[in-house]
Amino acid sequence: MATHANPMKPYLGKLAGIKDIATNHKLFQIELTEPEGQAAFGDYKPGQFVFFSAFGAGEAPFGITSTPARSPDVVEVAINDLGHVTHALHCLEEGDPVGLRGPLGNWFPMDEIKGKDVVILGAGIGGAPLRPVIHTILDNRADYGHTTILWAARAPDLLVFTDEFDDWGSAPNTEFHVTIDSKHPDWNGNVGLITNLLEQVNPPPGEDVITIACGPPIAIHFITLSLLKLGYTLDQMLTTLEARMHCGIGKCGRCNMGEKFICSDGPVFWQNEIAGFLESDV
Ligand SMILES: Cc1cc2nc3c(=O)[nH]c(=O)nc-3n(C[C@H](O)[C@H](O)[C@H](O)COP(=O)(O)OP(=O)(O)OC[C@H]3O[C@@H](n4cnc5c(N)ncnc54)[C@H](O)[C@@H]3O)c2cc1C
Ligand code: FES
Known part of the structure:
Protein backbone atom coordinates (compact mmCIF):
# COMPACT_ATOMS: atom_id res chain seq x y z
CA MET A 1 0.00 0.00 0.00
CA ALA A 2 1.46 3.38 -0.99
CA THR A 3 1.32 5.76 1.96
CA HIS A 4 3.02 9.00 2.92
CA ALA A 5 6.44 8.46 4.50
CA ASN A 6 5.35 10.95 7.16
CA PRO A 7 2.28 9.64 9.04
CA MET A 8 1.64 13.13 10.46
CA LYS A 9 1.09 14.53 6.96
CA PRO A 10 -2.57 14.46 5.90
CA TYR A 11 -3.71 13.12 2.56
CA LEU A 12 -5.40 15.81 0.50
CA GLY A 13 -9.10 15.52 -0.17
CA LYS A 14 -12.15 17.58 -0.96
CA LEU A 15 -15.61 17.67 0.55
CA ALA A 16 -17.79 15.72 -1.85
CA GLY A 17 -20.91 16.08 0.31
CA ILE A 18 -22.17 17.58 3.57
CA LYS A 19 -25.50 16.57 5.12
CA ASP A 20 -27.32 17.83 8.21
CA ILE A 21 -28.08 14.72 10.27
CA ALA A 22 -29.19 16.28 13.58
CA THR A 23 -29.11 19.67 15.28
CA ASN A 24 -25.45 20.83 15.15
CA HIS A 25 -24.42 17.46 13.68
CA LYS A 26 -23.25 17.04 10.08
CA LEU A 27 -22.15 14.09 7.99
CA PHE A 28 -19.06 14.87 5.91
CA GLN A 29 -18.19 12.87 2.79
CA ILE A 30 -14.50 13.21 1.97
CA GLU A 31 -13.12 12.27 -1.42
CA LEU A 32 -9.38 11.53 -1.33
CA THR A 33 -7.76 13.29 -4.29
CA GLU A 34 -4.25 11.78 -4.19
CA PRO A 35 -3.50 8.18 -5.29
CA GLU A 36 -1.65 7.54 -1.99
CA GLY A 37 -4.70 8.63 0.00
CA GLN A 38 -7.05 6.55 -2.13
CA ALA A 39 -4.82 3.50 -1.59
CA ALA A 40 -4.51 4.10 2.17
CA PHE A 41 -8.30 4.33 2.52
CA GLY A 42 -9.04 1.40 0.19
CA ASP A 43 -9.78 -1.12 2.93
CA TYR A 44 -10.41 0.57 6.29
CA LYS A 45 -12.36 -1.30 8.96
CA PRO A 46 -15.33 -0.57 11.28
CA GLY A 47 -14.03 1.09 14.45
CA GLN A 48 -11.03 2.86 12.92
CA PHE A 49 -10.72 6.63 13.10
CA VAL A 50 -9.16 9.54 11.21
CA PHE A 51 -7.66 12.91 11.96
CA PHE A 52 -9.71 15.31 9.81
CA SER A 53 -8.28 18.78 9.16
CA ALA A 54 -9.77 22.10 8.22
CA PHE A 55 -6.78 23.92 6.78
CA GLY A 56 -5.84 26.95 8.85
CA ALA A 57 -7.85 25.77 11.87
CA GLY A 58 -6.32 22.41 12.84
CA GLU A 59 -7.19 18.74 12.99
CA ALA A 60 -9.19 16.50 15.36
CA PRO A 61 -9.94 12.75 15.62
CA PHE A 62 -13.26 11.28 14.45
CA GLY A 63 -14.55 7.72 14.12
CA ILE A 64 -15.13 6.62 10.53
CA THR A 65 -18.83 6.08 10.00
CA SER A 66 -18.81 4.55 6.51
CA THR A 67 -17.68 1.25 4.98
CA PRO A 68 -15.64 0.92 1.77
CA ALA A 69 -18.32 -1.52 0.52
CA ARG A 70 -21.14 1.04 0.69
CA SER A 71 -19.08 4.18 0.05
CA PRO A 72 -16.20 3.22 -2.25
CA ASP A 73 -15.53 6.83 -3.35
CA VAL A 74 -15.75 8.72 -0.05
CA VAL A 75 -14.88 8.38 3.62
CA GLU A 76 -17.66 9.56 5.95
CA VAL A 77 -17.47 11.10 9.42
CA ALA A 78 -20.29 12.52 11.55
CA ILE A 79 -19.36 15.55 13.62
CA ASN A 80 -20.91 17.47 16.49
CA ASP A 81 -20.15 21.22 16.29
CA LEU A 82 -18.52 21.57 19.69
CA GLY A 83 -15.32 23.62 19.62
CA HIS A 84 -12.57 25.19 17.57
CA VAL A 85 -11.84 22.53 14.90
CA THR A 86 -15.32 21.03 14.72
CA HIS A 87 -16.81 24.50 14.19
CA ALA A 88 -14.29 25.28 11.44
CA LEU A 89 -15.24 21.98 9.75
CA HIS A 90 -18.96 22.84 10.06
CA CYS A 91 -18.29 26.16 8.27
CA LEU A 92 -16.80 24.44 5.20
CA GLU A 93 -18.75 23.97 1.96
CA GLU A 94 -18.94 21.23 -0.65
CA GLY A 95 -15.85 21.27 -2.87
CA ASP A 96 -13.60 22.79 -0.18
CA PRO A 97 -10.16 21.18 0.30
CA VAL A 98 -9.58 19.19 3.50
CA GLY A 99 -6.97 16.80 4.92
CA LEU A 100 -7.29 13.30 6.30
CA ARG A 101 -4.78 11.24 8.30
CA GLY A 102 -5.39 7.53 8.74
CA PRO A 103 -7.04 5.14 8.80
CA LEU A 104 -5.87 4.92 12.44
CA GLY A 105 -6.24 2.49 15.33
CA ASN A 106 -7.61 -1.02 15.61
CA TRP A 107 -11.08 -2.19 14.66
CA PHE A 108 -14.03 -4.29 15.73
CA PRO A 109 -13.25 -8.01 15.21
CA MET A 110 -16.02 -8.48 12.65
CA ASP A 111 -14.54 -11.79 11.45
CA GLU A 112 -14.06 -13.17 14.98
CA ILE A 113 -17.69 -12.46 15.92
CA LYS A 114 -19.21 -14.12 12.87
CA GLY A 115 -21.93 -16.57 13.88
CA LYS A 116 -22.61 -14.79 17.16
C1 LIG B 1 -11.01 8.20 18.62
C2 LIG B 1 -11.97 9.36 18.68
C3 LIG B 1 -13.10 9.33 17.89
C4 LIG B 1 -14.00 10.41 17.90
N1 LIG B 1 -15.09 10.37 17.09
C5 LIG B 1 -15.92 11.44 17.03
C6 LIG B 1 -17.02 11.44 16.12
O1 LIG B 1 -17.27 10.48 15.38
N2 LIG B 1 -17.79 12.56 16.06
C7 LIG B 1 -17.57 13.64 16.88
O2 LIG B 1 -18.31 14.63 16.79
N3 LIG B 1 -16.53 13.66 17.77
C8 LIG B 1 -15.72 12.59 17.85
N4 LIG B 1 -14.65 12.60 18.72
C9 LIG B 1 -14.45 13.77 19.58
C10 LIG B 1 -13.75 14.87 18.78
O3 LIG B 1 -12.43 14.49 18.49
C11 LIG B 1 -13.75 16.14 19.60
O4 LIG B 1 -15.05 16.61 19.71
C12 LIG B 1 -12.90 17.19 18.92
O5 LIG B 1 -11.55 16.86 19.08
C13 LIG B 1 -13.18 18.54 19.48
O6 LIG B 1 -12.28 19.41 18.84
P1 LIG B 1 -12.55 20.95 18.82
O7 LIG B 1 -11.27 21.63 18.42
O8 LIG B 1 -13.75 21.27 17.98
O9 LIG B 1 -12.93 21.25 20.32
P2 LIG B 1 -12.07 22.04 21.42
O10 LIG B 1 -12.21 23.50 21.10
O11 LIG B 1 -10.70 21.46 21.53
O12 LIG B 1 -12.89 21.61 22.70
C14 LIG B 1 -14.28 21.88 22.84
C15 LIG B 1 -14.80 21.08 24.03
O13 LIG B 1 -14.76 19.68 23.74
C16 LIG B 1 -14.00 18.97 24.72
N5 LIG B 1 -13.28 17.90 24.00
C17 LIG B 1 -12.40 18.03 23.00
N6 LIG B 1 -11.94 16.82 22.61
C18 LIG B 1 -12.54 15.91 23.38
C19 LIG B 1 -12.48 14.50 23.48
N7 LIG B 1 -11.67 13.74 22.70
N8 LIG B 1 -13.25 13.89 24.39
C20 LIG B 1 -14.07 14.61 25.20
N9 LIG B 1 -14.17 15.94 25.16
C21 LIG B 1 -13.40 16.59 24.26
C22 LIG B 1 -13.09 20.01 25.30
O14 LIG B 1 -12.69 19.68 26.61
C23 LIG B 1 -13.97 21.26 25.31
O15 LIG B 1 -14.87 21.23 26.37
C24 LIG B 1 -13.75 11.53 18.74
C25 LIG B 1 -12.60 11.54 19.55
C26 LIG B 1 -11.73 10.47 19.52
C27 LIG B 1 -10.49 10.51 20.37
S1 FES C 1 -2.32 10.49 20.65
FE1 FES C 1 -0.16 10.33 20.67
S2 FES C 1 0.17 8.43 21.68
FE2 FES C 1 -2.00 8.49 21.34
Whole structure:
Protein backbone atom coordinates (compact mmCIF):
# COMPACT_ATOMS: atom_id res chain seq x y z
CA MET A 1 0.00 0.00 0.00
CA ALA A 2 1.46 3.38 -0.99
CA THR A 3 1.32 5.76 1.96
CA HIS A 4 3.02 9.00 2.92
CA ALA A 5 6.44 8.46 4.50
CA ASN A 6 5.35 10.95 7.16
CA PRO A 7 2.28 9.64 9.04
CA MET A 8 1.64 13.13 10.46
CA LYS A 9 1.09 14.53 6.96
CA PRO A 10 -2.57 14.46 5.90
CA TYR A 11 -3.71 13.12 2.56
CA LEU A 12 -5.40 15.81 0.50
CA GLY A 13 -9.10 15.52 -0.17
CA LYS A 14 -12.15 17.58 -0.96
CA LEU A 15 -15.61 17.67 0.55
CA ALA A 16 -17.79 15.72 -1.85
CA GLY A 17 -20.91 16.08 0.31
CA ILE A 18 -22.17 17.58 3.57
CA LYS A 19 -25.50 16.57 5.12
CA ASP A 20 -27.32 17.83 8.21
CA ILE A 21 -28.08 14.72 10.27
CA ALA A 22 -29.19 16.28 13.58
CA THR A 23 -29.11 19.67 15.28
CA ASN A 24 -25.45 20.83 15.15
CA HIS A 25 -24.42 17.46 13.68
CA LYS A 26 -23.25 17.04 10.08
CA LEU A 27 -22.15 14.09 7.99
CA PHE A 28 -19.06 14.87 5.91
CA GLN A 29 -18.19 12.87 2.79
CA ILE A 30 -14.50 13.21 1.97
CA GLU A 31 -13.12 12.27 -1.42
CA LEU A 32 -9.38 11.53 -1.33
CA THR A 33 -7.76 13.29 -4.29
CA GLU A 34 -4.25 11.78 -4.19
CA PRO A 35 -3.50 8.18 -5.29
CA GLU A 36 -1.65 7.54 -1.99
CA GLY A 37 -4.70 8.63 0.00
CA GLN A 38 -7.05 6.55 -2.13
CA ALA A 39 -4.82 3.50 -1.59
CA ALA A 40 -4.51 4.10 2.17
CA PHE A 41 -8.30 4.33 2.52
CA GLY A 42 -9.04 1.40 0.19
CA ASP A 43 -9.78 -1.12 2.93
CA TYR A 44 -10.41 0.57 6.29
CA LYS A 45 -12.36 -1.30 8.96
CA PRO A 46 -15.33 -0.57 11.28
CA GLY A 47 -14.03 1.09 14.45
CA GLN A 48 -11.03 2.86 12.92
CA PHE A 49 -10.72 6.63 13.10
CA VAL A 50 -9.16 9.54 11.21
CA PHE A 51 -7.66 12.91 11.96
CA PHE A 52 -9.71 15.31 9.81
CA SER A 53 -8.28 18.78 9.16
CA ALA A 54 -9.77 22.10 8.22
CA PHE A 55 -6.78 23.92 6.78
CA GLY A 56 -5.84 26.95 8.85
CA ALA A 57 -7.85 25.77 11.87
CA GLY A 58 -6.32 22.41 12.84
CA GLU A 59 -7.19 18.74 12.99
CA ALA A 60 -9.19 16.50 15.36
CA PRO A 61 -9.94 12.75 15.62
CA PHE A 62 -13.26 11.28 14.45
CA GLY A 63 -14.55 7.72 14.12
CA ILE A 64 -15.13 6.62 10.53
CA THR A 65 -18.83 6.08 10.00
CA SER A 66 -18.81 4.55 6.51
CA THR A 67 -17.68 1.25 4.98
CA PRO A 68 -15.64 0.92 1.77
CA ALA A 69 -18.32 -1.52 0.52
CA ARG A 70 -21.14 1.04 0.69
CA SER A 71 -19.08 4.18 0.05
CA PRO A 72 -16.20 3.22 -2.25
CA ASP A 73 -15.53 6.83 -3.35
CA VAL A 74 -15.75 8.72 -0.05
CA VAL A 75 -14.88 8.38 3.62
CA GLU A 76 -17.66 9.56 5.95
CA VAL A 77 -17.47 11.10 9.42
CA ALA A 78 -20.29 12.52 11.55
CA ILE A 79 -19.36 15.55 13.62
CA ASN A 80 -20.91 17.47 16.49
CA ASP A 81 -20.15 21.22 16.29
CA LEU A 82 -18.52 21.57 19.69
CA GLY A 83 -15.32 23.62 19.62
CA HIS A 84 -12.57 25.19 17.57
CA VAL A 85 -11.84 22.53 14.90
CA THR A 86 -15.32 21.03 14.72
CA HIS A 87 -16.81 24.50 14.19
CA ALA A 88 -14.29 25.28 11.44
CA LEU A 89 -15.24 21.98 9.75
CA HIS A 90 -18.96 22.84 10.06
CA CYS A 91 -18.29 26.16 8.27
CA LEU A 92 -16.80 24.44 5.20
CA GLU A 93 -18.75 23.97 1.96
CA GLU A 94 -18.94 21.23 -0.65
CA GLY A 95 -15.85 21.27 -2.87
CA ASP A 96 -13.60 22.79 -0.18
CA PRO A 97 -10.16 21.18 0.30
CA VAL A 98 -9.58 19.19 3.50
CA GLY A 99 -6.97 16.80 4.92
CA LEU A 100 -7.29 13.30 6.30
CA ARG A 101 -4.78 11.24 8.30
CA GLY A 102 -5.39 7.53 8.74
CA PRO A 103 -7.04 5.14 8.80
CA LEU A 104 -5.87 4.92 12.44
CA GLY A 105 -6.24 2.49 15.33
CA ASN A 106 -7.61 -1.02 15.61
CA TRP A 107 -11.08 -2.19 14.66
CA PHE A 108 -14.03 -4.29 15.73
CA PRO A 109 -13.25 -8.01 15.21
CA MET A 110 -16.02 -8.48 12.65
CA ASP A 111 -14.54 -11.79 11.45
CA GLU A 112 -14.06 -13.17 14.98
CA ILE A 113 -17.69 -12.46 15.92
CA LYS A 114 -19.21 -14.12 12.87
CA GLY A 115 -21.93 -16.57 13.88
CA LYS A 116 -22.61 -14.79 17.16
CA ASP A 117 -25.65 -12.80 18.24
CA VAL A 118 -24.79 -9.11 18.55
CA VAL A 119 -26.25 -6.43 20.82
CA ILE A 120 -25.35 -2.94 19.58
CA LEU A 121 -25.76 0.08 21.87
CA GLY A 122 -25.22 3.58 20.48
CA ALA A 123 -25.58 6.74 22.54
CA GLY A 124 -25.59 10.13 20.82
CA ILE A 125 -22.90 11.03 18.30
CA GLY A 126 -20.71 8.50 20.17
CA GLY A 127 -22.68 5.87 18.25
CA ALA A 128 -21.15 7.03 14.93
CA PRO A 129 -18.53 4.20 14.78
CA LEU A 130 -21.39 1.68 15.09
CA ARG A 131 -22.94 2.59 11.74
CA PRO A 132 -20.21 0.67 9.82
CA VAL A 133 -20.71 -2.27 12.21
CA ILE A 134 -24.45 -2.24 11.44
CA HIS A 135 -23.82 -1.90 7.69
CA THR A 136 -21.32 -4.77 7.75
CA ILE A 137 -23.81 -7.04 9.54
CA LEU A 138 -26.74 -6.07 7.29
CA ASP A 139 -24.65 -6.44 4.11
CA ASN A 140 -23.44 -9.92 5.20
CA ARG A 141 -26.60 -10.91 7.06
CA ALA A 142 -26.09 -14.68 6.99
CA ASP A 143 -22.66 -14.35 8.64
CA TYR A 144 -24.05 -13.01 11.94
CA GLY A 145 -26.72 -14.16 14.38
CA HIS A 146 -29.67 -12.25 15.82
CA THR A 147 -28.81 -8.56 16.07
CA THR A 148 -30.40 -6.15 18.54
CA ILE A 149 -29.77 -2.46 17.93
CA LEU A 150 -30.47 -0.04 20.80
CA TRP A 151 -30.08 3.63 19.85
CA ALA A 152 -30.41 6.70 22.04
CA ALA A 153 -30.05 10.47 22.24
CA ARG A 154 -30.90 13.19 24.72
CA ALA A 155 -33.71 14.58 22.51
CA PRO A 156 -35.36 13.69 19.16
CA ASP A 157 -33.42 16.35 17.22
CA LEU A 158 -30.12 14.80 18.40
CA LEU A 159 -30.80 11.29 17.04
CA VAL A 160 -28.31 10.58 14.25
CA PHE A 161 -28.89 8.48 11.10
CA THR A 162 -32.70 8.62 11.49
CA ASP A 163 -33.08 8.16 7.71
CA GLU A 164 -31.65 4.63 8.14
CA PHE A 165 -33.85 3.51 11.05
CA ASP A 166 -36.45 1.84 8.78
CA ASP A 167 -33.70 -0.17 7.01
CA TRP A 168 -32.15 -1.24 10.31
CA GLY A 169 -35.48 -2.23 11.85
CA SER A 170 -36.75 -4.15 8.82
CA ALA A 171 -33.58 -6.19 8.16
CA PRO A 172 -33.95 -9.95 8.67
CA ASN A 173 -33.13 -11.35 12.12
CA THR A 174 -32.65 -7.80 13.41
CA GLU A 175 -34.55 -5.76 15.97
CA PHE A 176 -34.23 -2.03 16.43
CA HIS A 177 -35.25 0.06 19.47
CA VAL A 178 -34.73 3.77 19.99
CA THR A 179 -35.18 6.01 23.02
CA ILE A 180 -34.70 9.61 24.08
CA ASP A 181 -33.74 10.64 27.61
CA SER A 182 -36.87 12.57 28.62
CA LYS A 183 -40.38 13.43 27.41
CA HIS A 184 -40.60 15.71 24.40
CA PRO A 185 -43.65 17.13 22.56
CA ASP A 186 -42.32 15.84 19.19
CA TRP A 187 -41.80 12.28 20.42
CA ASN A 188 -44.20 9.44 21.15
CA GLY A 189 -41.67 6.58 21.30
CA ASN A 190 -39.62 5.16 24.18
CA VAL A 191 -38.53 7.63 26.85
CA GLY A 192 -35.68 6.95 29.30
CA LEU A 193 -31.96 6.31 29.29
CA ILE A 194 -30.45 3.65 27.02
CA THR A 195 -29.86 1.52 30.14
CA ASN A 196 -33.63 1.50 30.84
CA LEU A 197 -34.25 0.41 27.27
CA LEU A 198 -31.58 -2.29 27.57
CA GLU A 199 -33.10 -3.73 30.74
CA GLN A 200 -36.59 -3.55 29.20
CA VAL A 201 -35.57 -5.33 25.94
CA ASN A 202 -33.37 -7.69 27.98
CA PRO A 203 -31.48 -9.46 25.17
CA PRO A 204 -30.55 -12.90 26.56
CA PRO A 205 -26.85 -13.20 27.48
CA GLY A 206 -25.95 -16.61 26.05
CA GLU A 207 -22.34 -17.71 25.49
CA ASP A 208 -22.55 -16.81 21.81
CA VAL A 209 -23.61 -13.21 22.30
CA ILE A 210 -21.36 -10.18 22.22
CA THR A 211 -22.23 -6.56 22.94
CA ILE A 212 -20.77 -3.47 21.28
CA ALA A 213 -21.38 -0.15 23.03
CA CYS A 214 -20.21 3.29 21.92
CA GLY A 215 -21.02 6.62 23.49
CA PRO A 216 -19.86 9.08 26.12
CA PRO A 217 -17.85 7.53 29.01
CA ILE A 218 -20.68 8.02 31.49
CA ALA A 219 -23.10 6.12 29.22
CA ILE A 220 -20.59 3.29 28.73
CA HIS A 221 -20.11 3.07 32.51
CA PHE A 222 -23.84 2.58 33.17
CA ILE A 223 -24.36 0.35 30.09
CA THR A 224 -21.59 -1.90 31.44
CA LEU A 225 -23.28 -2.08 34.84
CA SER A 226 -26.64 -2.91 33.23
CA LEU A 227 -25.08 -5.61 31.06
CA LEU A 228 -23.46 -7.18 34.13
CA LYS A 229 -26.84 -7.06 35.88
CA LEU A 230 -28.41 -8.88 32.91
CA GLY A 231 -25.78 -11.62 33.19
CA TYR A 232 -23.19 -10.61 30.57
CA THR A 233 -19.49 -10.87 31.38
CA LEU A 234 -16.77 -8.31 30.61
CA ASP A 235 -15.19 -10.60 27.99
CA GLN A 236 -18.43 -10.38 25.97
CA MET A 237 -18.41 -6.58 25.85
CA LEU A 238 -16.68 -4.47 23.20
CA THR A 239 -16.43 -0.70 23.43
CA THR A 240 -14.48 2.24 22.05
CA LEU A 241 -12.58 4.75 24.18
CA GLU A 242 -11.93 8.41 23.50
CA ALA A 243 -9.15 10.64 24.83
CA ARG A 244 -7.59 13.95 24.00
CA MET A 245 -5.13 12.99 21.23
CA HIS A 246 -2.27 14.66 19.43
CA CYS A 247 -0.39 12.23 17.17
CA GLY A 248 -2.90 9.37 16.82
CA ILE A 249 -0.09 6.89 16.13
CA GLY A 250 1.24 5.89 19.57
CA LYS A 251 4.18 8.31 19.64
CA CYS A 252 3.36 11.35 21.79
CA GLY A 253 1.97 9.64 24.91
CA ARG A 254 -1.02 12.00 25.18
CA CYS A 255 -3.67 9.26 25.21
CA ASN A 256 -2.03 6.65 27.42
CA MET A 257 -4.00 4.36 29.73
CA GLY A 258 -1.50 2.37 31.78
CA GLU A 259 0.83 0.76 29.25
CA LYS A 260 -1.67 1.11 26.41
CA PHE A 261 -2.27 3.97 24.03
CA ILE A 262 -5.90 4.48 23.15
CA CYS A 263 -4.95 5.69 19.65
CA SER A 264 -2.83 2.72 18.61
CA ASP A 265 -3.83 -0.17 20.94
CA GLY A 266 -7.47 0.98 20.60
CA PRO A 267 -9.82 2.73 20.22
CA VAL A 268 -11.64 -0.65 20.30
CA PHE A 269 -11.22 -2.64 23.54
CA TRP A 270 -12.87 -5.59 25.24
CA GLN A 271 -14.11 -4.44 28.65
CA ASN A 272 -11.96 -7.05 30.43
CA GLU A 273 -8.83 -5.46 28.83
CA ILE A 274 -9.53 -2.05 30.35
CA ALA A 275 -10.94 -3.01 33.75
CA GLY A 276 -8.83 -1.29 36.40
CA PHE A 277 -7.94 1.80 34.34
CA LEU A 278 -11.11 3.76 33.89
CA GLU A 279 -13.78 5.65 35.77
CA SER A 280 -16.02 3.07 34.08
CA ASP A 281 -14.37 0.37 36.21
CA VAL A 282 -16.83 -2.12 37.51
C1 LIG B 1 -11.01 8.20 18.62
C2 LIG B 1 -11.97 9.36 18.68
C3 LIG B 1 -13.10 9.33 17.89
C4 LIG B 1 -14.00 10.41 17.90
N1 LIG B 1 -15.09 10.37 17.09
C5 LIG B 1 -15.92 11.44 17.03
C6 LIG B 1 -17.02 11.44 16.12
O1 LIG B 1 -17.27 10.48 15.38
N2 LIG B 1 -17.79 12.56 16.06
C7 LIG B 1 -17.57 13.64 16.88
O2 LIG B 1 -18.31 14.63 16.79
N3 LIG B 1 -16.53 13.66 17.77
C8 LIG B 1 -15.72 12.59 17.85
N4 LIG B 1 -14.65 12.60 18.72
C9 LIG B 1 -14.45 13.77 19.58
C10 LIG B 1 -13.75 14.87 18.78
O3 LIG B 1 -12.43 14.49 18.49
C11 LIG B 1 -13.75 16.14 19.60
O4 LIG B 1 -15.05 16.61 19.71
C12 LIG B 1 -12.90 17.19 18.92
O5 LIG B 1 -11.55 16.86 19.08
C13 LIG B 1 -13.18 18.54 19.48
O6 LIG B 1 -12.28 19.41 18.84
P1 LIG B 1 -12.55 20.95 18.82
O7 LIG B 1 -11.27 21.63 18.42
O8 LIG B 1 -13.75 21.27 17.98
O9 LIG B 1 -12.93 21.25 20.32
P2 LIG B 1 -12.07 22.04 21.42
O10 LIG B 1 -12.21 23.50 21.10
O11 LIG B 1 -10.70 21.46 21.53
O12 LIG B 1 -12.89 21.61 22.70
C14 LIG B 1 -14.28 21.88 22.84
C15 LIG B 1 -14.80 21.08 24.03
O13 LIG B 1 -14.76 19.68 23.74
C16 LIG B 1 -14.00 18.97 24.72
N5 LIG B 1 -13.28 17.90 24.00
C17 LIG B 1 -12.40 18.03 23.00
N6 LIG B 1 -11.94 16.82 22.61
C18 LIG B 1 -12.54 15.91 23.38
C19 LIG B 1 -12.48 14.50 23.48
N7 LIG B 1 -11.67 13.74 22.70
N8 LIG B 1 -13.25 13.89 24.39
C20 LIG B 1 -14.07 14.61 25.20
N9 LIG B 1 -14.17 15.94 25.16
C21 LIG B 1 -13.40 16.59 24.26
C22 LIG B 1 -13.09 20.01 25.30
O14 LIG B 1 -12.69 19.68 26.61
C23 LIG B 1 -13.97 21.26 25.31
O15 LIG B 1 -14.87 21.23 26.37
C24 LIG B 1 -13.75 11.53 18.74
C25 LIG B 1 -12.60 11.54 19.55
C26 LIG B 1 -11.73 10.47 19.52
C27 LIG B 1 -10.49 10.51 20.37
S1 FES C 1 -2.32 10.49 20.65
FE1 FES C 1 -0.16 10.33 20.67
S2 FES C 1 0.17 8.43 21.68
FE2 FES C 1 -2.00 8.49 21.34
